[in-house]
Amino acid sequence: MGKKKKTEAKVLSQAILAEGIYDLWLETDLAMDAHPGQFVGVYPTNKSTLLPRPISICEVDRDRSAIRLVYRVVGSGTAEFALYQPGDYMMILGVLGNGFPLTEAAGKKVVVMGGGIGGPPLLQTAKELSGKGDVTAASVTAVMGYRNQETFLADDFRKYSELVIATEDGSVGTKGNVIDAMRQQNVECDVIMACGPMPMLRAIKAYAQEKGIKAYISLEERMACGVGACLGCVCKTKEVDHHSYVHNTRICTDGPVFDAEEVEI
Amino acid sequence: MNTQVEIAGVKFKNPVMTGSGTFGSGMEYSDFVDLNKLGAVVTKGVANVPWPGNPVPRVTEVYGGMLNAIGLQNPGIDVFVERDLEFLKKYDTKVIVNVCGKSVEDYLEVVERLGNESRVDMLEINVSCPNVKEGAIAFGQNKDALFDITTRIKKVAKQPVIMKLSPNVTSIAEMAKAAEAAGADAISLINTITGMKIDIHKRKFALANKTGGMSGPAIKPVAVRMVYEASHAVKIPVIGMGGIANGDDAIEFIMAGATAVAVGAMNFHDPYTTEKVVEGIESYMKRYNVEDINELRGIVE
Numbered sequence: 001m002g003k004k005k006k007t008e009a010k011v012l013s014q015a016i017l018a019e020g021i022y023d024l025w026l027e028t029d030l031a032m033d034a035h036p037g038q039f040v041g042v043y044p045t046n047k048s049t050l051l052p053r054p055i056s057i058c059e060v061d062r063d064r065s066a067i068r069l070v071y072r073v074v075g076s077g078t079a080e081f082a083l084y085q086p087g088d089y090m091m092i093l094g095v096l097g098n099g100f101p102l103t104e105a106a107g108k109k110v111v112v113m114g115g116g117i118g119g120p121p122l123l124q125t126a127k128e129l130s131g132k133g134d135v136t137a138a139s140v141t142a143v144m145g146y147r148n149q150e151t152f153l154a155d156d157f158r159k160y161s162e163l164v165i166a167t168e169d170g171s172v173g174t175k176g177n178v179i180d181a182m183r184q185q186n187v188e189c190d191v192i193m194a195c196g197p198m199p200m201l202r203a204i205k206a207y208a209q210e211k212g213i214k215a216y217i218s219l220e221e222r223m224a225c226g227v228g229a230c231l232g233c234v235c236k237t238k239e240v241d242h243h244s245y246v247h248n249t250r251i252c253t254d255g256p257v258f259d260a261e262e263v264e265i
Numbered sequence: 266m267n268t269q270v271e272i273a274g275v276k277f278k279n280p281v282m283t284g285s286g287t288f289g290s291g292m293e294y295s296d297f298v299d300l301n302k303l304g305a306v307v308t309k310g311v312a313n314v315p316w317p318g319n320p321v322p323r324v325t326e327v328y329g330g331m332l333n334a335i336g337l338q339n340p341g342i343d344v345f346v347e348r349d350l351e352f353l354k355k356y357d358t359k360v361i362v363n364v365c366g367k368s369v370e371d372y373l374e375v376v377e378r379l380g381n382e383s384r385v386d387m388l389e390i391n392v393s394c395p396n397v398k399e400g401a402i403a404f405g406q407n408k409d410a411l412f413d414i415t416t417r418i419k420k421v422a423k424q425p426v427i428m429k430l431s432p433n434v435t436s437i438a439e440m441a442k443a444a445e446a447a448g449a450d451a452i453s454l455i456n457t458i459t460g461m462k463i464d465i466h467k468r469k470f471a472l473a474n475k476t477g478g479m480s481g482p483a484i485k486p487v488a489v490r491m492v493y494e495a496s497h498a499v500k501i502p503v504i505g506m507g508g509i510a511n512g513d514d515a516i517e518f519i520m521a522g523a524t525a526v527a528v529g530a531m532n533f534h535d536p537y538t539t540e541k542v543v544e545g546i547e548s549y550m551k552r553y554n555v556e557d558i559n560e561l562r563g564i565v566e
Contacts, residue, residue, distance in 0.1 A: 003296045003297075004296045004297070004536075005296070005297065006297070006535060006536055006537065043534070047329075048328045048329055049326060050326055050329070050330055050331050050481050050482075050530060050531075050533060050534045051324075051326050051331060051533055051534065052533075052534075093536070221321055221322070222321065222322040222323070222324050222325060223324065224324040224331060224333065224530075224533045225287075225293070225532065225533045225536075226533075227293045227294070227296070227536065228289065228293045229287065229288055229289035229293040229294060229309075229532070230286070230287060230289075230324065230333070230335065230533065231309075231318065231323070231335050231338045232321075232323045232324035232333065232335060233321070233323075233324070234318070234321060234323070234338070235321075243340075244315070244338065244340055245315045245340035245341060245344050246315045246316065246317040246318075246338065246340070247317065248317060248318065248338060253293070
């Protein structure tokens with residue numbers, strides 16, 4: 001893995017995928033080191049801001065030396081990002097965190113599960129496991145949960161996996177959450193890789209325990225440095241952590257992806 | 266051109282240090298900056314035993330800065346000595362270890378333990394963290410308590426002692442004088458300013474701890490004023506910090522009376538900030554033909 005750095009990235013394209021959901025391609029040499037499930041810190045230029053915004057890498061295109069970020073506008077920082085046009089430059093910090101442990105999925109039936117804006121990092125995960133990377137799974141099924149019929153990235157997931165959809169309002173696929181969709185559509189798997197809101201991750205952890213399978217979950221927390229120095233973004237752990245020597249692990253550096261059994265969520 | 270400064274007999278190649286808690290023990294930032302180029306690495310606070318810190322959320326951004334309530338999470342002195350101090354042995358920079366505790370005895374235990382460590386050039390005593398319920402700021406908001414803990418630490422410390430002061434006091438000059446009278450070799454300031462943020466959409470505090478310490482460029486004028494007042498109240502050296510983002514900011518603190526400066530929250534904005542501050546100080550000196558950085562100290566009367 002290359003050294004982390006703060007670097008300039010050129011905007012190649014930006015599109016709107018759904019209400020408040022943006023699709024940004026950036027040209028950066030960080031693409032060469034990017035692993036599914038890792039993230040970058042993106043800096044707003046507004047002088048009133050201090051901290052980089054952690055955004056997961058949705059897709060990597062090494063031929064164009066580009067990364068794709070699919071993000072939701074949630075505050076003034078991401079609102080600024082939404083204004084960027086092709087040819088503009090942004091400052092990013094990366095590549096951050098450890099991604100999904102793809103070797104754990106080698107030759108296995110894998111389900112990637114995403115809820116809302118947790119879906120994007122699973123796309124590159126599905127892409128690589130479907131035969132485009134170093135490790136190939138026996139099968140890849142994407143189970144994606146959305147609020148309504150705005151099922152952003154659905155066509156992208158269909159390229160690399162079977163796609164099962166759950167919507168809160170029942171407008172598409174199973175009415176309910178991703179676990180409801182798993183059960184209703186009899187999706188079977190040996191390992192789960194997931195990212196989404198905390199209630200969903202808790203449900204996935206319980207589901208994996210029930211089925212006796214492994215689940216790797218990507219966590220989110222308020223971050224400051226993004227590189228493991230400030231100890232802002234910690235998660236409780238079952239055992240004493242190897243770095244902190246207390247029951248806390250750093251999401252930015254030791255995560256954001258963890259074995260669901262190792263973290264107390 | 267001389268950028269070397271001296272505090273309590275310890276010579277620093279330049280006046281630029283890291284703000285405790287913002288830089289770990291340097292390991293995480295060694296991807297970005299050459300630690301050999303810094304005057305000193307000031308480590309994250311360490312206690313006699315591991316501390317778990319506060320619940321999350323621990324950090325939040327505010328206009329021109331941030332609030333943190335980490336709660337001094339640290340792995341304890343044993344791991345610190347074996348891992349962090351060992352790591353720092355590779356570098357040619359001074360090492361200042363920040364020490365925290367819940368009771369005076371906690372502090373003394375760490376200070377005594379570090380007495381045998383030749384890699385430790387100085388100690389910085391954290392009596393100003395606003396985010397823990399016991400210890401820390403309890404010693405830093407009352408001048409008698411500050412005098413007492415400083416006296417007791419000085420009795421056992423083998424390295425020179427810096428007392429890190431809180432801005433959350435009525436008179437910073439009185440606190441600086443109390444530290445000096447008790448034998449402190451230097452003081453550093455400011456620690457963070459207690460603040461609060463409420464998420465009006467969730468109708469909750471932004472931090473689990475409700476309050477947090479504010480840092481970042483927005484606090485710089487407060488810090489400059491306090492460094493000025495403290496440095497005019499005492500004869501011991503002052504290490505100034507609070508929102509330093511570039512060489513010009515560092516020069517401002519030095520002109521206010523600081524012998525050295527530390528870069529804190531801005532490391533999070535730009536991990537190269539410490540090195541850029543070193544370069545910025547040098548370019549200021551070239552521009553104005555300053556031969557020796559020490560000429561600028563307290564130049565504004």
